[in-house]
Every structure is written in C-alpha cells, then in structure tokens.
Amino acid sequence: MTTRILPAAGDPDAARAISTLLSQLPAAEPGAPVPDSTTLLDTLGRLAAESIDELPEVVLVHERIGPVPALDLIREVALRFPAVGVVLVSSDAGPAVFSAAMDSGARGLIGLPLAYEELAARVQAAAQWSVGVRRHLGRGADVFTGPGGTVVTVTGAKGGVGTTFTAVQFALAAAASGRRTALVDMDLQAGDVGSYLDVQFRRSIADLAGIHDISPRVLQDAVYEDRTGLALLLAPAEGERGEEVDERAARHIVGALRSRYELVVIDCGTQVTGANAAAVEMADVAVLVTTPDVVCVRAAKRLVRMWERLQVRKAEDTAMVVNRWSKHTEIQPSLIEKITKTRATRTPVPAAFKELQAVVDAGRVQDLDNRSSVKQALWTLAGELGLLTAPSAAAPEAAGAGNPGAALAVRATGPVARLRRGREG
Template sequence: MSNYQVMLGVPSAELEDALTARFEELTDADLVSTHWSSREVSETVGKIQGLDVVLIHESLGPLPVLDLIRDISGNHPQLAVILVVDEVESDTFTNAMEAGARSVLPANATIEQISARVSTAAEWSRTLRRHLEAASLDVPMTGRHASIVSFTGSKGGVGTTTTVIHLARLTAKAGRRVCLVDLDLQMGDVPGYFDLKHRRSIVDLVEAADDISASMLADALYVHPDGLHILLAPDHGERGEDVTGSATRKILGALRSRYDLVVVDCGSTMTEATAMAVELSDTAVVLTNPDLPALRSAQRIIAMWERLQIRESTNVTGLLMRHSRKNEIQPDFARKLLGITMLRTTVPAAYRAVEAASNTGSPDRLTDESLLKAYGQLAGELEMFASSEKTDEKETGGEASWLDAAKPATPAKGLRRLTRKGDSGAGIVEFALVTPFLCIAGLLVLQILLIGLGGMYATHAANEGARQAAVTPNDYDAIVEESTKRIIGPWDDEENFSLELVNQHGAVYVNVTIETPAVIPWAPTPDTWDVSGSARVLDER
C-alpha cells in the first residue's frame, strides 16, 4: 500500500521545522506540501491528487482555523483534517469536531502519536473515498470550485457596476454557469440596470449561512433570461450591516461549489463583507479613472488591503476606465503610479453609449462596438471564458434543475471573433506608420557607431604618430606609416586618412583626420563626415 499523503499548514518556520523533522521519521506517511497561510491551504488542497490528511495549526491565519476546517470538510468531504493545538482542551476538541475535524493533535506530540493519528485519519479518508467511488456519485470528488473575480471601484462613478454586468452577461452567454453577486450593500442598484424586481437578497441567506441548501439559493437568486444568476443587495441599505464577513465567506463558498464563475461587485466602499470577498477572490480587480483623484483613491484602497492583510498589492489587478488618447494620464503612467499589474485592455470613454442601456434597464441596448469589444477582450484577459469542468446533468438533491442556465445566444467562437475582429487591419496600419521611424532610428544608431569608431581610430593613430615623430621628427613617411598600423581598411586608405604636423605655441602636434561615411539623410555633407584626433609630440632628444 502506498504511503499516506499529508499536507501541513503552520504559522511559522519554527513550527514547520519541528513537525517536518518528526515526519521524516515516519515510514508510512509523506509530507507533500507545507503552507503558511489559510489562503494557500484552501487554494492547494483540491489540486493534490491522492491527498489523505491535512494538518492545520490553530494559529494559522488570516482565516479563522475553524472556518477553514469547515470549508475543507464541505468542499472535500473525503479529506481528513487534524487540528494541531498548543494545548488540548475539552472546548477546543468539541469545536474542532463540530467544524469537521477528525482529530486533535498537540504540537509537541511524539513521533508515535503523530503516526497513530495520521494513520487512523488516512485510513478513514481512503475508506470514504472508496465508498464514494463505488457509489458512482455524479458530483466530482473534489467538488465544483468556481473562480471568484471581484471588482472594486476606486471611487463612485467609475463604472464598476456597468462593467461587472456586461462581463457577467458575456460570460453567461458563452455557456458558463455564472452568478453575479452585488456586495455594494448600501448603494447597490443592479435591479435598475436589469429592470428587474425580486423580493429576495443576500440578507435572506445570512441566517442560514452555515447550511445553505440548493433550495435556499434557488429562492434567493434571480435568474435572468440571458442565463445569468443574480444575488442582489438588500433594498434597504441599513440591512447591509447584517451581512458579516463570516456570512459572506459561507455564502460565496456555497456559490463557488455550484457555479463555474462568481462575479462580485464590491462597489467603492470597504465593508466587512467586501473585505472577505476580496480576500477569497482568485482575481481582485480595482477600477480607476485616468485622473489623479481616482488614482489616489485606488492607491489608498490597495494600501488599506495590505495593512489589514486582506490582499497583497502584488496580487491586485488594475483596470483603467474611460480611456482616451487625449487624456493626460495614459495606462503606462497609471501603472507606474499604482505599482500593480494593469490589464492590457482599457475601457474607452464612451459615456453616451451606456446611457440608453442604463436608463431603460436593458443591457441589450448597449450597441457601441468599441465598448463591446473592450468588454469581450477584458473577459478573455481575465480568463472568464475558460471552459468549465464537465458535469453530468443530474446532481444530488435535484440541484441541476435550478442551476441549468439558458442556452448561450452567442457561442464562444462568436465572442472571440467579436473581440478580435479588425485587429489585423489595425495592426497593418500601425506597422506602416511605425516602419519609417524604425528605419530612421536604425540609421541614427549606425551613424553614431561609425562616428565613434572613426574617432577611436583617429585618436589611436595620432598617439602612434606622435611617438614616431618624437623619434624621427623629420621623417613624415615613417610617421604616417606608424600611425596607419593601428587602423584597418578602408579607414587607412589615402582617400580616407590624412595626417599633418602642426606647430602651436611652440609645441608640435600630430593631427589625424578620418573620413567617416554619412548614412543618415540629413548628413551635413553628401558622403562623409570628418572625425579628428590629436596628440602632442614630446621631445625625447
């Protein structure tokens, strides 16, 4: 039988070294990976084939360890989780069991204790896996694990909701199961953009967040004819306070297990709920306008996420809205100012184009080709069109009946054609405009190299000539012959090389002039430039 596969989650290098050293003594268990944060554990646990046991220390953060255990137990029921604690107490043991852990292990456990706990947990995991495989369940063993993409505006009015709506619609039309979550809990107005009325919102899921069933989600979600599923913000903004970070984590976890993609509109203000969404998201996008107030707001948001350990700036993506070549601030400057990765695609400044769609609550009325192309390219760049995992039509508990999205009105190939149409023609025009400048730049570089080479040869020749003139001051031919030894052809030809002895203020100088070819169109002479070098003759007599 193969060794047990174990993952370790610890908060420090010291604890990692201590546990790793003891695992090296075990003959029936292999430590396959070690992680220092709950995010790494959550992202990696479903990617390791044959994983049996996950050991998690009680101090691992930033997500509370019991919440992390619930996530793993809910999304990967075949895995055995062991909680590692500094001191084993009755309350700790009870809470761990209720969260879904299989056992509790003291951090200072002996090798024999570790071996016994890991072996028992791993055998349970493998037995459960065999039973599940034998039952031929329709739900994959690892569970569905959707990508979460969050969008946060640097300030109000940058176009966050409009962008989120059209990206979600495009992705749903491409055949993916998409859920749009409005987490702008005080000011969210997604119903206005779709002209929809729905009595349920995210608040209705808060009380049942610990055990959200398919029927609960079906009752809370609005299903748009495009196939997009929408979880709305509450009608009354004050009720947004009921949506805590813990509830948000559980709600997003329930959605993640049932969809291919979860798109979250976080608005422009940070709450406990939006902070949790940004932390859990696979991609966190900050939208900003090309003006300094908006860029400074984006800087403050990104810095606040870092200070609160919500998300590192290296893991934040920027999106420039309302872009125009006439703007003073261009994408490169915005990228340098924010210090984050910026999406190559920008959203053009087409203010009037979105008015009809926004005012009538009909997204289909957006017909501006530049905006549609930009949204299509953004969805592609954010990998929102990625093909989903194949699942059977039947799901346990009858979930397939309410999860089935509408058939895509536009196939993925059509979307790709939409986003790429005209690119080749624009590329040819741009290349034709740039080619003359590239040629001129190349000629300029070549001319600089020729002048530099000629100057170097002239200086060397003058030095050698000065040394020979100090020995044979009256033998001009010997001086010329010695000077040209340091020059290669065609620079040493009589037509290109000239030497003269000059007496200045009682001192004799050797002046060498070399004719350098002129290759740039604006050269001062038709054919050549003269490059000179000079050296003083020292009287050695």
Template sequence: MIVVVLGCAEQALSYELRSRLAEIGDVEVAYVAESSQELTNAVLRFEPDVVFLHDELGPQPYADVVRDLSIRRPGTASVVVSSDTGSESYAAAMEAGARGIVTYPLSFEEVQTRLQSANDWARTMKRIVSGDSGQDGLGGANVIALSGAKGGVGTTTLAVHFGLDVVAQVEGYRVVLVDLDLEKGDVTSLIDVRWRSSIADLAKVADDLSARTVVDAVVPHESGLHLLPAPTDVRDVEYVTPSAVRRIITLLRQHYDLVLLDVGSHVTPVQAAAVELADEVLVVTTPDVLALRALRRQTTAWEQLGVRKHDMVRVLVNQASRDDEVQADTLRKLAQSPVVSAAMPALYRKLEPAVNARDASALKEPVWFQALRAIGAEVGMVRVTANEGAAAAALEESATRRGRRREASRLSRRRQPSPDAGQVTLETVALLPLVLLILAICWQIGVTAMSSVWLNSAATAASHAVSVGSSAAEVNDAAKDRVPDGFRDRVAVTPAVGGDPSRVRVTVNVPLVTFALGSPWDLSVTRKVVTEP
C-alpha cells in the same frame, strides 16, 4: 511520498510540526503558510495530500477554511492542530470536514497516526474523483470579486455585463451575481428585476443555512443570470457579517459555475472577507490620478489586513481613451498590481440609454463586447473542461480550413485573365495627373497626422522626464526617443516655458511628403508637468 502543506500562526509550532514530520520520513513539506488566504492559494497551487491547519490561523476562521478546501480540493485531507481537546472543538472540526485533530504539545505517535489516516483517505478520494473534477481540477465555482478603486468608476456596470455576457455565450453555464456593496448597491438599478429577499435575509439565518436555502433566495433574471441583491433597508446591513458572507459564498460555490461579487469601493470587514475568499480579484479604475491613488490605498489596506497581497490583485482599466493623459505605460508604473492587458473603452453616451432603461442588453456595441470577452479570457472567468477545450479547438481548426479554402478560391479567380486586360483608355491617361495630385495630398495629410501623433508621444515623455527631475539633455533625449530615427532632428524641446519650470514645450517640423524635405509648418504642444508626491 506524502505532500503536506502547513498553515501555522506561530513559528515555534511550525518548527515543531516540521520536526515531527521529518522524523516520520517520506514526507515533503511543500509550503508553510502564515495566513488563511496564503494557505488556500498554496493548496490550490501544490495540490497536497494532507493539510495541517492551526486553529488560530487567521484572519478567516479555521472551520471556514477547512470547509472551503473540502469543496475546492476534495482529494486533500485537512488535519486541525489545536490545544483544545474538548468534544465541542472536535465536533466543530469534523463538521467542517476535517479528517482529524492533533493536539499540542505534539507527540510523534499522534502526528504519525493522523497523517497516515488522512493520507489513506485522500488517496481514496482522489481515485474516486479522478477524471471527474470538470473544471481544470478545481472543485466548485470560480469566484471573482470586482472592486472599485473609488466610487463611479463603473464596477457595477462591468459586473452586470460580465454576468450577462457569460450566460449568453456559454450555454448551460450557471452564473450568480452577488451585490456586496451593502449600502449603495446598484445591481438592481441596472437590471429590471423584482425581488423579495436579499443577502441580509440569508445573513440573518447564517448559522442554519443550507445550499437549498441559498438557492431559493437567489433571484433569477429572464436572461438566465441569477442575482443576490443588497438589502434595501440600511438597518439590515448590520446582519451581513464576514462569517455570514463566507458561509453564503461557500454554499453558492457548490451550486454555480461562476460567482461574481460586486464588493464596492470601501474597505470594510465584509469586503475583506469576500476579497480573501475569491479566486480572482479585479480592481476597476479609470485612467486618472485620483483613481490610481485610491487604487494604491485600497490594495495597501488589503495587504495590511492580510487578506490579499498587491501582486495577487489585477487592475482593470475602464473608460480608456487615446486622449487620456495617463496612458498604459504610466498606469502600469503607478498601479503596483498587474494590469489586465485589455481595457474597457469609454462609451458614455452609448451606455446611457441602457442604464436609464435598466436594460443592459440594449447595448450593442461590438467594441464593448470584444474588450469584455478579452478580459474574461485573460482572467479565466469561464473554466473550460478538457472535452470543451477539444471541441473549441476542433471548431477553430474547421473555421481555419474554411478560411483557407475561401482564400484559395479568391486567388484562383484573380489569376483568370480578363477579356479586357491590357487595354488602357485615353480617359484613364487624362485623369492620371489628377489622381496623382489627390494621392499626394492624402499622403501629406497622413504625414501631418503621424507627426501630430509622434509630437504628443514626445511631449508626454518630456513632461514625465521633467517630473522626475531629469536634466535638460535627458529631457531632450527622452522626447526624441519616442519618435522614429529619421524624425529626431525635427524635434525641439523647450523646458521651463516662459520661466515656468512646471511647463514644457515640444515642437516638430512637419516633413513635406518625405523626411528628406522640410516645410514651413511647425506643430507645438505645451504640457504641464505633474510631480507625484
């Protein structure tokens, strides 16, 4: 059975090509794509033997698609479907890596011949590269694009720290960071490095680029991270075209293990080209309404341009705090795209010295790097080979065994009787009432703190219920659903505080030691209701 994926810009051509393949027999059409990005995702997902690619499929030029697929799936053969039978068209397809051209109107004999030839070549290549793909079956580097929902959300800071952390944690892993925020790129403002060439210098000679030329233009940092900066002269931005960016990224993919793209926050043709070519796209946002609205506009623009659907984008929350009014559940409802489960903490003051000194390695906060690595693991930033995975599993099992031995040693020491066991001094008996009183005070403080936490959660639920037009009873139920059952009778909800329908107040009575005892203490929170347009 020959597995085939089709990429056709016209439904009539798709129908005709499927009919010809059905006549051949022993052919399974796994997927029919209507855009270049959709075709690339289908090839990575189904791993077909042969791809039939219409030369009018967009928005990415078909030659770039063929070239990209030949790198990422060397065992898949590409056949171009074209109405142009000229020698120039044939030469361009062959140079990109296609295994043949089918002209339309389609003939059964030509489709059968090209399919069989391409399939034989694909099987030969699969035998050659079997067991040597090295990275979860994906050829070339992992390309991850980071975009900001709007300016100032910390996209460049995260891109730099992701790159530095991967280089520091994975020995021998080759990482390059490309600054595609062409007019306001800040990568070199966060890393102290000297450079002479930028991405604009490569774009000027994009038609004659080679892997050696691209690698020579990349700037190595002392940390091991490699950089391709944005141009310093704004007049050079015009040289950086979408086709040049595709060519540069394709060549970087051949030489590195991880390519990080800082694509900025403005939807431009260059940004769209990078987003379309990336394996993963992370949109960085902060937990506030303005950033979330900008996030939705950006993902909608990408979908309208046909470069990325909103469900193929991941949302990364930066500067998250427990004091934020927009919490995780609300953010997931407003984002439309999947949200990365881990969020970057708000460390404004601790980040400031590292930014001012242009030394990202000066930041030493463990919580920052824990979140950074959790996000990297979730999005598959570092691809692990089978041997590396087995080694990691063995190390983890060894660490687990050592932990078990230490725990057993501690338990054995605890079981040994102390020579002073069973002796109770008079001093201990005299101090017992004071200890109990201190424990009771600490317990009451804890109960009050938990009451405050439940109160804020209930107030958030009540304000949300009011914002969506719920009745007073529904608002009351929404608030009480956020607190434990034994606490529900202590919650009181007052909508339209002072006659203002945009304000809601929630009050709780703080328990005295246990839920069974009341107290004269009440806590209240008044929230302003924000109605989304």
C-alpha cells in the same frame, strides 16, 4: 496503504515539530509543510485539477495559520475538497474548540503539545474517512470534487466609476461563453445589480449570513436564476441588513458559491468592509476599476495601499481597469499602473456613456447593443482576464484603444504633474 499528509503551519518551529512526528508514523508520506492558507489552497487546487487521487488523504491545519483564520480555512478546504480529511492542531482542545472545528468540517482535533499516540490516532481516523469518501465518489456520486470555480471581484476606486456595470458585463460575457456563472452583489448597503438587470427578489445575501451549513438547496433558495443565464445573489433591499454579512459569513458564502459555479463574479462596491475584504482576499482575480482623473487615481492608490496594510491583496496582484478612457486623456494607463503599482489591463474602456444611457436608465444593461464600443471592450477584457470558457473571436477593439503600456506623450503640467507630485503622499 500509504497515507499522504500535508501539514499547514505558519510557525516554523511548529512546522518542524509536526514534520518530525509525522515522519515517525508507519505508512505515512508527509509532504513539505505549507506556510500559509493561500499556498495550501493553491497546492490542493493544483493537485485536484490533475485527479482526486492526487490529493492528500489528510491535511493538518495549525491554529496559527494565516492570513485566513484556521477555522475559516478548514471550512473552505472542506467545501472545495470534500475528499480530504482535515484535522485542526490547537493549544486549546476543549469542548468549545472541538465543537467549532467539527462545525467547520474538521475530522478531528489534536491538542498541543503534540503527542505521538494522539497524532497517530487522529491521522488514521481522518485517512480512513477520506478513503471511504473517495470510494463513494468512485461509484459516481454527484458530489463536487474539483478545486472549485474561479472567483473574480470587481471593486471601484471611488463611487461612480462604473464598478457595477463592469461586474455585470463580465458576468454576462462569461455566461454567454457557456460558463455557469453567479453574480453576487456585495455592495451591501447600496447594491444596484438588481436595478441594472431589472430584477426584484425577496431573498438576498443577508439571508445566508447566519446559516452555517449552506447546502445546495439553501443556496438555490437564495439565488435568483435570471433569464440572462446568470444566477444572482443580490444585496439586501434594506441597507442596514448589510451589517449581518460579516467577514466569516462572506467567506462561507463565497466558498459555497465557488463549489457550485464555474465562475463567481462579485461586485464589491467602493467601501472596504470585512465582508468584501474577505472576498477580495479569496479571489483568483481581483479587479480595481478607476477613471483617468487625478481624484480617482489617488483614491485607487489609497485603496491598494489599504489592502496591503490589511494583508488583503498585494498591489501587483490586482488588475487595474481604466474606464472612460480616450486617446486625448492626459492621464494614461501606463502612468496609473506606475502610480498604483497594479497591473493595468491591455484593454482600456472607452468614454462613450451615450451608448449606455438608454439601457442604464431602463435597467436593462443586458440589452446593450453588440456594436457598443464599451461592451466590446468589457467583453474583450473578460477574455483577457480568463473569465470565458475558451478563446473565441476577439471583439473588435474599441476605437482608439491602443496598448496602455504605450502612453501618449503628455505635458509636465496639469493633472499628470499633480499626480506625480502626489505619488508619495
């Protein structure tokens, strides 16, 4: 039997050394090394979408892979692709690292410098395990084998721009289209998803923070199945408990949710924490919500620059949603796109708070009238971002919502001029 092996190593010298030894293994078919965690997950996702049989039997993860740490990456691969045997390659092959690797889902540990005999033995063991799992899955076992659901994060440039409302409407639109959808409140100290949907529940995301093996039963106990069809994972009622959800916990939780739901919508609030930064990094779609005013656009620019410095997300990989827009607004989406270097969505959300006030005050945003121009815009956006199951009849465009790329002519004074002067600030 031929064993397909995919090495993942960010260090070019390490990648060459691993590839050289792999090429000497009998009946081995090594793939070209992938340089980072994102490429690895994308590659496995693409192969899994074709068939489980297209996945490599073994993935080798070098200790210096990035940007996701090696153990976190192993955990995510194990959760999303359980038929792949993952082996860690590390300069520290001691008991502590071995135990941590096994806890993360690895099937073996290879010490550095590489030795042919050890490499061959670990690869063979992982490949045999992978073949056994696939044989088991072939008999119809109810085990998740796909590339995982879609994760979309919604972050606000600053407080009060409509981040939570946007996240909730995206999730409601997806659920209405037939997708099994989870809505996660990762605004850990001030989350209001429960308030917007009139939900009170004793469990929260903080209850999952210290659990290393988030089984379907454990996840089910923490999630509230709402009558809207959404699975809700709420922020803790006690804001100080938000500190329990660190970057590692967030990666683990998002990975577990991705493996159980078709779509995971995460409200990241407005503050950058290790937890929501990890979520944005893992997201398939990262949405940033702003309003067309000077202060908010500058805040959006600061945030995307911070994401880039922290290697969380590139600006051009971020979708910008402009909320409270009108055709009379001096700052148009095209200018915001130019200043922030993000991708402005085609559909801006109109300024029509009077439509929302009653349902927001009642905590029943799921009851918003279908004729609402705000709801129509947000549900259209959900389709534009690929969050719905299949193309459906497009919601009527909000009144006056034209193409953001065709901005109205504006004066060279006032807010626009102030933003232009501050572009490099």
